[in-house]
Amino acid sequence: MPKNKVLVLYAHPSQHRSEVNQPLFHAAENIEGVTTVDLYYEYPSYNINIDREQKRLIEHDVIIFQFPLYWYSTPAMLKEWQDLVLEYGFAYGTQGTALNGKRFMCALSAGGRSDAYQTEGYNHFTIRELLYPMEQMAALTGMKYMAPLALFGARTAKEEGRIDQHTKRWQNLLCALVNDQFDYKRAYEVEKLNPYLNQLILGE
């Protein structure tokens, strides 16, 4: 029996071109205890069903945003989803405690190489820093944040044969979250999950 129910909210507006996110999404689909939602599929005209989305959040323990990084943020759908679903009185405010105690993380692909996402690199900020709005969203809604899992240099990952390895990582992470065998404390402390994943996943 899965101990945690994991919700993967996936936003990719151009899936017929996707090389990285699409295989990752499909890999997540087959894991027991993981619910996968393709937001652009369900809401092709951005008419998000707020009630359904709020119900989904309540039913799950771990919330994951999966997306390609667009201009250092999520694709428009995930922003719209935040704007509409995380309502006052549901996600925040004195009555808004529905998300308290849940866990939250981002799984993303980024075009730049990992050394670009450094203070000295041409992107000037680490991936964790760029995702601060997400981290603060988790804080305000009472969710416990985990550092992001990122695949860098996504445009050439296919040619360089890095996708299979990353898919494996992603599957291991999801399984660990479902079975609640994960070092959440350290996952909050590190800058990103990628290099530490083996240590973060705990044995039986």
Added chain:
Amino acid sequence: MTGYFLQAFIYLVAAVIAVPIAKRLGLGSVLGYLIAGVVIGPIIGLVGEETTTIQHFAEFGVVMMLFLVGLELEPKMLWNMRNRLLGLGGLQVGGTTAAVMGIALVFEQPWTIALAIGLIFALSSTAIVLQTFNEKGLTRTDGGQNAFSVLLFQDIAVIPMLAFIPLLALPELVEKAQSATSAAAEHHEELSLVAGLPGWGYAIVIVISIVGLVVGGHYLSRPLFRFVASSGLREIFTATALMLVVGIAALMSLIGLSPALGTFLAGVVLANSEFRHELESNIDPFKGLLLGLFFITVGAGINFGILFDDFFLIIGLTLGVMLLKALVLYILAFCFRIRKSNRWLFTLSLAQAGEFGFVLLSFTTQNHVIPTEIAQTLSLVVALSMFLTPGLFILFDKVILPRYEQASNQGEADEIDEKGTVIIAGIGRFGQIINRLLVANGIKTVVLDHQAAQIDMVRQINTKAYFGDATRPDLLHTAGIEEAAMVVVAIDNRDASLELVKYIKHSYPKVKILVRAFDRGDSYLLRQAGADIIEIETYHSALELGAQALKELGQHPFHVEQQKASYKRVENKKSDLLYQAWLDDSSGERFDNNYRQLFIHLEEQIKLALVTDRADKHNNDERGWTPPPKGYAEDFKDNL
């Protein structure tokens, strides 16, 4: 007269009983017909000598089949096939002829007889193979396509063969025949336009006929069909189609060419015509029946006397011939890089002798090339090999295909690049937009409309469309509904679309139905009939114009967009509820007070939904962003 009725009845009974049983047992219809023939012929003895006469008549089914094959083949496609046609087909006929001839020479046959036998066995059965491909849905596979090119080459090659065989006549046989010449002379004399013409004159006649056929088919057929179609009489259209095929067959016979080749050519010429599907659906039943009759006569013609006298010889010869043909085919498949299961399909499907073998056999005996005794044995071998063919298809289906499927299932699933076609019924104002959207996205559509004038108009703007009444089952069949992914019903007639939806749902439950409805009542009827997706024709355009009105009145476009979305959502929900009420309503009219009250109630709901804010919690329908209450930031002071 009574005799004819009895005859016809016997054949029909045999077919009606044997074919469905054979089909259910997975043997295919061809074997069913053959078995029916064997039962009423050699076994019960209900039919006898007259089968040969009937067979000549039934051979017309092959002619019709080639017309239909031609209709499916656009000239461009034929040109694209030229390599496979000449390469594969030419090598198959040449290779098999040489191999068979060589073996016959080993058995000390004179070379003329050996060559004739080689030619006879080089041919395969177009009738059985294409019919089986159709039934089993193998036509589009690589193996099926290659087999088709070979069959096509063979059918064309028959014509030079018929010209060549008289040159092989054996002097001693001719002499023996001299005595009976007087009787035979009357028999042989057929109507001919070209008898007694010198060689160059004959050539000119042939060229003129073929050019006339192509040009006439291209330019005259359209006005003719349009004229006939405008009469609105179906049977006259059928008569026209038959007239065309019979007429071409007659013309070809008159100038000494194969009727099959002539009708095939006419078919190719008409393949681009908007009347193609209508022609197909009219000729198809005739072809099916005549071919069936042909197979019955093959079964009935098996001479068990000779078979049992030389049982092992004939069985041995049959298996030998099939093995040899299969070997040649397999080698060719290997050389032409036909892979995996397709290689086996190609090899097994063409390993029999064919109906043109009979034609050549009777022609060779008439021309004193092959002695009658040998011809009788060979004819049994041809029939038996045709008889065994369905068995080979079963072998392919049950043994070979599963093995390859297993192997391919272990790898990555293939990307599906060819989606099923979409049939669009009705190409008026509504259907046109649908068709344009689908075609622009690379979806193959088959467009049908029953108004020739409408077809004319859309053809002028480069839309491919076919004349025909989509509510007729046979036309849907020829339009390929069995393989279609969905049917879009965009007909401008409520009763006709409802009937069509009911029919498709009943006969092809797997095919998705998308339908244009007129109004709410109509949409409920269609939904009840089983349509999958229903759009009321005026709904979206009215909503759009309403939204434009709001914008003109000064409302913000984004807000209008959201109001529109809300309207749609409430309307959908309402529509579901109303449909349930409509279904439950027992009154005949289905519009009684309950329904009306519910309608008014839901109308109020829509109004409410559009004016209230989500934050008011009066309803849950507004989708837009709602601000947190004023002063909410005070909540967070404690957390600092």
